Amino acid sequence: xxxxxxxxxxxxxxxxxxxxxxxxxxxxxxxxxxxxxxxxxxxxxxxxxxxxxxxxxxxxxxxxxxxxxxxxxxxxxxxxxxxxxxxxxxxxxxxxxxxxxxxxxxxxxxxxxxxxxxxxxxxxxxxxxxxxxxxxxxxxxxxxxxxxxxxxxxxxxxxxxxxxxxxxxxxxxxxxxxxxxxxxxxxxxxxxxxxxxxxxxxxxxxxxxxxxxxxxxxxxxxxxxxxxxxxxxxxxxxxxxxxxxxxxxxxxxxxxxxxxxxxxxxxxxxxxxxxxxxxxxxxxxxxxxx
Amino acid sequence: xxxxxxxxxxxxxxxxxxxxxxxxxxxxxxxxxxxxxxxxxxxxxxxxxxxxxxxxxxxxxxxxxxxxxxxxxxxxxxxxxxxxxxxxxxxxxxxxxxxxxxxxxxxxxxxxxxxxxxxxxxxxxxxxxxxxxxxxxxxxxxxxxxxxxxxxxxxxxxxxxxxxxxxxxxxxxxxxxxxxxxxxxxxxxxxxxxxxxxxxxxxxxxxxxxxxxxxxxxxxxxxxxxxxxxxxxxxxxxxxxxxxxxxxxxxxxxxxxxxxxxxxxxxxxxxxxxxxxxxxxxxxxxxxxxxxxxxxxxxxxxxxxxxxxxxxxxxxxxxxxxxxxxxxxxxxxxxxxxxxxxxxxxxxxxxxxxxxxxxxxxxxxxxxxxxxxxxxxxxxxxxxxxxxxxxxxxxxxxxxxxxxxxxxxxxxxxxxxxxxxxxxxxxxxxxxxxxxxxxxxx
Numbered sequence: 001x002x003x004x005x006x007x008x009x010x011x012x013x014x015x016x017x018x019x020x021x022x023x024x025x026x027x028x029x030x031x032x033x034x035x036x037x038x039x040x041x042x043x044x045x046x047x048x049x050x051x052x053x054x055x056x057x058x059x060x061x062x063x064x065x066x067x068x069x070x071x072x073x074x075x076x077x078x079x080x081x082x083x084x085x086x087x088x089x090x091x092x093x094x095x096x097x098x099x100x101x102x103x104x105x106x107x108x109x110x111x112x113x114x115x116x117x118x119x120x121x122x123x124x125x126x127x128x129x130x131x132x133x134x135x136x137x138x139x140x141x142x143x144x145x146x147x148x149x150x151x152x153x154x155x156x157x158x159x160x161x162x163x164x165x166x167x168x169x170x171x172x173x174x175x176x177x178x179x180x181x182x183x184x185x186x187x188x189x190x191x192x193x194x195x196x197x198x199x200x201x202x203x204x205x206x207x208x209x210x211x212x213x214x215x216x217x218x219x220x221x222x223x224x225x226x227x228x229x230x231x232x233x234x235x236x237x238x239x240x241x242x243x244x245x246x247x248x249x250x251x252x253x254x255x256x257x258x259x260x261x262x263x264x265x266x267x268x269x270x271x272x273x274x275x276x277x278x279x280x281x282x283x284x285x286x287x288x289x290x
Numbered sequence: 291x292x293x294x295x296x297x298x299x300x301x302x303x304x305x306x307x308x309x310x311x312x313x314x315x316x317x318x319x320x321x322x323x324x325x326x327x328x329x330x331x332x333x334x335x336x337x338x339x340x341x342x343x344x345x346x347x348x349x350x351x352x353x354x355x356x357x358x359x360x361x362x363x364x365x366x367x368x369x370x371x372x373x374x375x376x377x378x379x380x381x382x383x384x385x386x387x388x389x390x391x392x393x394x395x396x397x398x399x400x401x402x403x404x405x406x407x408x409x410x411x412x413x414x415x416x417x418x419x420x421x422x423x424x425x426x427x428x429x430x431x432x433x434x435x436x437x438x439x440x441x442x443x444x445x446x447x448x449x450x451x452x453x454x455x456x457x458x459x460x461x462x463x464x465x466x467x468x469x470x471x472x473x474x475x476x477x478x479x480x481x482x483x484x485x486x487x488x489x490x491x492x493x494x495x496x497x498x499x500x501x502x503x504x505x506x507x508x509x510x511x512x513x514x515x516x517x518x519x520x521x522x523x524x525x526x527x528x529x530x531x532x533x534x535x536x537x538x539x540x541x542x543x544x545x546x547x548x549x550x551x552x553x554x555x556x557x558x559x560x561x562x563x564x565x566x567x568x569x570x571x572x573x574x575x576x577x578x579x580x581x582x583x584x585x586x587x588x589x590x591x592x593x594x595x596x597x598x599x600x601x602x603x604x605x606x607x608x609x610x611x612x613x614x615x616x617x618x619x620x621x622x623x624x625x626x627x628x629x630x631x632x633x634x635x636x637x638x639x640x641x642x643x644x645x646x647x648x649x650x651x652x653x654x655x656x657x658x659x660x661x662x663x664x665x666x667x668x669x670x671x672x673x674x675x676x677x678x679x680x681x682x683x684x685x686x687x688x689x690x691x692x693x694x695x696x697x698x699x700x701x702x703x704x705x706x707x708x709x710x711x712x713x714x715x716x717x718x719x720x721x722x723x724x725x726x727x728x729x730x731x732x
Binding site for chain 2: 024028031032033034036037097098099100101128129130131132134135137138139183184185186216218219220221222223225226243245246247248249251252271
């Protein structure tokens, strides 16, 4: 992750002489961090309000007000931790567009729970992509976990059905379901996900415990569309932000939380299975301001 | 993919379309809107800055064409700049003059390299009848080789792979083998890597040095944000890129990455990939995309067409008449004829950057066969009747109806519509300024 605002002190020079161009420039900088214009101006309205009300003319104070606004947006009302059911198996459904890192995230997530002594089953419901099953199988083997899969191009709903049934029979704690990557604009594939969700709900007799959208942190403004359309179809419970070791600024998470109120739950980077952690709004904000 | 950007532009131009003159303030606020629209479309901020400066310089410096309103003038400039941003050369591939063409694909994780390699192989195989082979040099991602082999089998393309070997040796041996076996094109599929990962970047530089590819393509996700330019620059700096394969264009991304990369790195987008199917792959045409960005409001084409069929003088005369509410059936039939020359009504309407098209369509409700009908009715009128429509009474209507093979009610309808149209055109003449839209919008 990189800094949100590159040369705040340089822009600051404009604060005294040309207030309007200072705010304009600040807004542009935020947008260049992949924050949407709506969100950027919402944040700036608050900051401006504060600056004029308190008659602020100190860079550090403007900066900390900016930070505060962002933390405020990113903060979760409830618990940002993952929802674990009191009636196992807990079921996580993992979705996202192509190439965002779903399969790797699932391996990392499975590893995280396994280390806590949980019995995990992986459900290979990506029956579309070549070698998707084999990729997952590789991880299941090194982690020593159960995995349910069917033939290529078989019905993902059937894979999910079998997975949950098997988990129940074996007393598994957690089922993590991998799905094929799909564009949020593809009607048929989104309908397929709805069906998968229905299958799970019927098998466990409650809502799916977590429906997590995996999102590549190098994504631009389209991230919002992704989150919105997946959310419309599935009612997401959270987001897994991947590839945070890239140079992007990840401003998209601010937009998504602000506009859609979907919490960021997990953050991943790199190729090692340990590289996953819970999202911390304060730490994230410090990072983009460091 | 550019729909939202298009909507933004249409919206913006709608706001300023009525202005007879753009004040410096109008221009500035218009430019700020354009700036934010482009930024929100993921166009790189450096590119946006330069873009805006160019448009501003041109908008204030250039003499505004007599035939264009300031609004159209700005569109013209924006359009020219967008085309410049995208580069003028179409994509596609040039093959090596002797021996097989070696292609290496590089890119970040999950940008779509493996799918693109297969799609490209299939494209070259079916469109150019080339014998294509693929070298599997991604030894990192689990089952990556398997994925490549599985997909290659479907299109009957050979894959070279090795177990427990390093990507450089695999590439060298693979290329050697396929050279001997008489492949026309050899594509090396490399692993996804971060552009800031020094070791991994060294690795592809090594593969390049040992296999000397003719073409190195960066595979770039069209949904990438502001980072697109840095990614492309880094890969270009370390291994040199000949072009970009832009993937996932079937999403609803605004595609600013496509705009920025050529502009900054000066490497053209060669191919686009836009779907799950193997055939969803094509050569990139910048001019087509540019008009998509400006949208259906492809006003320039419309202007060109109108200029071809309506002489400036004639148009001016008509406009005068519209303004003075003196339009008669003679002008009308002349306009219908020139309108017909421009193409179908639907097409002409779709080229007009009017925001609430559907509203106007409802009012207008006209198709091409309707035009011929109208022409027939007008042709059955006497010269006097055409010049002075108000003299047409009941018996004249009967005669006209008979002569044109229509009913009286249809003649009535035409007369009624004609007077309505006269009013509408008066509004249009204000709306379109000096654009001289042939008044067939009836």
